[in-house]
Amino acid sequence: MADAELADRIRTALGRVIDPEIRKPITELDMVGAIDVDDQGAADITIKLTIVGCPAATSIERDVREAAASTPGVTQVAVDVQVMSTAERQALTDRLRGGRGARGVQFGPDSLTRVYTVTSGKGGVGKSTVTANLAVALAARGLRVGLVDADVHGFSIPGLLGLVENGVAVKPTQVGDMILPPVAHGVKVVSIGMFIDAPTDGTTAVAVAWRGPMLHRTIQQFLTDVFFGDLDVLLLDLPPGTGDVAISIGQLLPHAEVLVVTTPQPAAAEVAERSGVVARQTGQRVYGVIENMAGLPQPDGSILPLFGTGGGEALSTRLSVGQTEPVPLLASVPLSVTLRQGGDTGRPVVLSDPADPAAAEILRLAGQLAGRPRGLAGKRLGVSTS
Template sequence: MSHQHAAAPQGPQRLPGIQHIVAIGSGKGGVGKTTVAVNLAVSLAKLGHRVGLIDADIYGPNVPTMLGSTRQPSIVADNLMEPITAHGVKFISIGLISPGDKPMVMRGPMLHQIIRQFLQQVAWGELDYLLIDLPPGTGDVVISLVQTVPLTGALVVSTGSSVALQDARKALEMFHQVNVEVLGLVENMSQMTLPDGTVLDVFGAGATQQTAKQYNLPFLGSVDLDPQVRTGGDSGLPAALAGDATPRGREFLAIAEKVVARTQELAAKSEDVLEIS
């Protein structure tokens, strides 16, 4: 008599202890997606939530620099990696494992394996939010993600320029194709206020909000172009640490509050669907 092994569970599997998994994407690079992801994570932590952040931008892992910690993760019980904690945020990044300027050269299956490891072989513990900073564009990582875990939703970051929004629309369509709800859009580098009070519209402020309206999606807020945001990222002290004390801190907090409201709304909706079915 042959003994058959139980089949491995198919499809995305929930991560125990993690309430919401939110992907942060952009259609193109250079719009400040990682800056928004890091500052959103810090803002959620300031609001009292337990937060984790996966740096899934494998080819450009900037999260360790922006959070100011580059030490290697240690291995704990059950051969799990222990995430690094900085500014109240637990995080993991390929940049911690392979630091320096050496580029990551890998094919799709290797990317898939790294994403699975970051999700399933890290000792995340109990989290209210696990944010995932995606690579720019519409590539393999998103497919690996949706095949591995159920996402609460995704957030799309863009500037107001026509070129950036053209690519942001591709990101919106990508999430639609893989059945991931979009929480809303964020406009980064919206306007710039000069020391004399003059406001410069560098990238087309307000256009992201119009795009959100066209797609019948929430607009989660905008963050102005400000050297303090850049210096905060470069120094490992994100602008969001200032909280209510600075204009940029307030902008990131406001976005975090809207993300909380949207994830709760979507969670309630999915519970209703489960009850009906």
């Protein structure tokens, strides 16, 4: 005869098992089926994975066994691993979307998620490296963070965050028409590099040669079909310049705030100004400037200005013209060998060496952004007084 009370305690314990991709308890995802317990305390538990070959299968089964075995009264645990039916998967995706249309863009004007696009006027200023480390630094502060690698032609985020296996970017899991992004250092990440067999170890180059319409559809799919869940912050790493992707992002996320990355070199700052101007033309607000490669610290404590000085301050002053609020220089990130090495190995410097001057400046910036309140003014809360 089954012990119903013990079965209920086991189900409660399984509520502590989190699906590593969806980041919700498996009991909330209807992944736990029947739980049978005999008079001797032997438990037979059925779990239902989202898809065949689910990459999280091993960790979920292990965590189920441990949670059940830790329940007082359980003497033995057997786990029967099954796969959801098509109808069960559809019900899951509908529930995760919370009633939102299957093709609706996430993080619209009513979302409480802070959306930052990180842009630059030209390549080679370290925009992606700064974005990757900033995302990880925000996640380390306990925030729920998503990162969209919108630099379709020059994607680098998977490599910078270590989302690479055998030289190829880790691929997302697809449940029906919903894409579950891989997670690196607490950050949910999506990149076009995850959808093509492109080695990231430099052995073979694979070019993405797409024009405007295809680029727009790709970015739109990232914002509709990728399940990020409830995020505190979403970062988008934009390609340099003022091309199709920047315009598409402006159309899809006109309420996003813009972080402009430049080096101290005046020529780079002048080009970076254009990306901020284009963002404003699409309705976005330039929130601030990040100056990267701001000098190389010397053993005697002095700074060697390899790329000049003053570019960040000059850019923030020029971008402040035409806005109701000034555009501050948020951070000046110094040159750092450790920062570069972290990008090469997929281990962000904010984790590997937080005392490094570049890491310390990015962590300071993360603290500043994390402390911004999320206002409810003008937001639809989805509640009724009737």
